[in-house]
Amino acid sequence: MAKDSDKQKIVHVHLPKEETYSTTLTAGPHELMADEPTEVEGGRDQGPDPYDYLLMALGSCTVMTIRMYIQHKGWPVDDVYMELRHNKRHAEDCEKCEDPKSKIDIIEKEVIVEGELSEEQMDRILDISQKCPVHRTLLSDIKIESSITHK
Known part of the structure; x- marks a missing residue:
């Protein structure tokens, strides 16, 4: 049986095909967005x-x-x-x-x-x-x- 210290945290990162760079980041129950700034072609600055x-x-x-x-x-x-x-x-x-x-x-x-x-x-x-x-x-x-x- 694995000890708590042996458990690895998993972060899920998803970039849907309809998005250029807007990415959904999930860590446990927390959901965040990442994106590129508008200065980058295709960036929409929807997140850091x-x-x-x-x-x-x-x-x-x-x-x-x-x-x-x-x-x-x-x-x-x-x-x-x-x-x-x-x-x-x-x-x-x-x-x-x-x-x-x-x-x-x-x-x-x-x-x-x-x-x-x-x-x-x-x-x-x-x-x-x-x-x-x-x-x-x-x-x-x-x-x-x-x-x-x-x-």
């Missing part, structure tokens, strides 16, 4: 794009991790939120890139904390922000195992 979801996953995990930490410490924090940005920079920023035209992905995370905190507490919160599970996953060696099923 895939990189938006990546940033939202990282940001939500980060603020949850921070909230757990500050509650444990009992620090006087009124609010915690983040602004995240993703871009690609040219290979000049990538010393080990083999392809001279390559770009590296850069994610900028800005943690915004409202409350009466010392500089030392703020530094600790910044350190904790880099320890959330999604942050660690994105920085780790990731193996994606792909398969295909024909119906």
Whole structure:
């Protein structure tokens, strides 16, 4: 018998043939939409794009991790939120890139904390922000195992 920790979460992603990019994402009872912006031919901007979801996953995990930490410490924090940005920079920023035209992905995370905190507490919160599970996953060696099923 499988333990709860052995159960894998399944996310279902569906792009119907009548849609160009508008995609339905289902995680348990939660349904979301993804799409490309209107600047992309065929995009209708009916939902965040895939990189938006990546940033939202990282940001939500980060603020949850921070909230757990500050509650444990009992620090006087009124609010915690983040602004995240993703871009690609040219290979000049990538010393080990083999392809001279390559770009590296850069994610900028800005943690915004409202409350009466010392500089030392703020530094600790910044350190904790880099320890959330999604942050660690994105920085780790990731193996994606792909398969295909024909119906």
